[in-house]
Amino acid sequence: MHAVASASRLKGQTIVLVPTMGFLHEGHLSLVRQGRKLGNQLIVSIFVNPTQFGPNEDFEDYPRDFNRDVQMVAQENADIVFAPEAADIYPANFQTFVNTTNLSNKLCGLSRPSHFKGVTTVVAKLFNIVQPHIAIFGKKDFQQLIIIRQMVCDLNFDIKIIGAATFRESDGLAMSSRNTYLSQRQRSSAPALYQALLNAQKMVNANIKKTSTLIQKTTQFIEARPETQIDYIAICDPRTLEDLKLVKQPALMALAVKIGRTRLIDNMILTP
């Protein structure tokens, strides 16, 4: 991959990377399509990264279908699928980690303490392997997106990071490979996350600006659905992820909810 990337750069090509954990859905494909327009060497990586899963999380169970993924990527005319083995990415004696400290300790970082360290480490590695000019990440993982941006800035990667809009099912549920875990009953609860975000924007429109009120109403709304258990609901500064008391300027509303044993996330910028 180093040799391919160097040759590509010497030819003056623009390398675009879309990093994924595979089991692709329309959300991923929307990133791939965006990438296709932005460069002439489009690389989709597929790697279920063990270091971003906690000890009691779903690394083993995470859905995988490599052959289907490759077909889907080929249909979008990507140039390369980069799908390394875990033993190549983390050989014996591996011991170097990249950690973006402040932003990683908030929101999802509270219930997943080493998650973002795993993300920044593998993304730094992918950046060095693939040597992209541009990399595309979904806004569904908003915290991940701004942590990557911070890492790119802090470590001086010469890479443009693009945040791509969240892709949703017709009932509003944000697309996620983890949606396949849901039973039918759980699946009917899942759109509550997006509905809750829309409701919060409506409340803001109706001049309810206190985040404590917004969060309380949202909690009640979600908890009324079967099998839901809230991990967090936060309204915060979209750059620092610091909690806000009032929605006076565009604010990130982010939430994580367990539906049965499946943890789903979603977010929206609330605009006053």
Added chain:
Amino acid sequence: MHAVASASRLKGQTIVLVPTMGFLHEGHLSLVRQGRKLGNQLIVSIFVNPTQFGPNEDFEDYPRDFNRDVQMVAQENADIVFAPEAADIYPANFQTFVNTTNLSNKLCGLSRPSHFKGVTTVVAKLFNIVQPHIAIFGKKDFQQLIIIRQMVCDLNFDIKIIGAATFRESDGLAMSSRNTYLSQRQRSSAPALYQALLNAQKMVNANIKKTSTLIQKTTQFIEARPETQIDYIAICDPRTLEDLKLVKQPALMALAVKIGRTRLIDNMILTP
């Protein structure tokens, strides 16, 4: 620097980086001369990196003479001196660190607990800024050299790391910008470090293989000199830095000694 590096790479040039903290001496210049032969875009960086100094160390006092450094580098026909400001390398809100864990917790890492984290972080940044094909580090900082090699391997930097031989004064003292701290009396104690290493090799030649004996004799030898205080003397595996009991194959002998308030280091590969 990103723009210069990209343009240089597009032209097919080979970029060589010699990272320094300035106050250059013949040791640095030997690295620069080696670099001059290896590429056609030779970049010498000068940056006294605050994050690799502990709170009670000599960051403020570290010797600096930028104009003299630039002249010396120019005489060696380097192409670029890259000398950023600390505020550019560590802007407000900087929060991303690179840490090579196991190797950083040994030898110098024991008395300088965050030193190597600062080193790997700034070197990763310099690599991303300068985008070298080759980077040269001195073997005097042997632990630093192998930590950088480990980081390059772990984070998949496409960079060749070259270790350059230690440059010594005529009496054997390893060249270091910190040698300027020494009083005349302290300076006369300083060659004991190298003499101790040579003595150890002689003992090994005389079939003394037990590292406990070698370390004990070396301790006595150094402590007999005025104003010396040993930080550590270790004989270890040059790849893992794990302590050895016997010198059965090439072994790293590394030592750190305070002479007055100045901490000096040196090392040698002992060969049985």
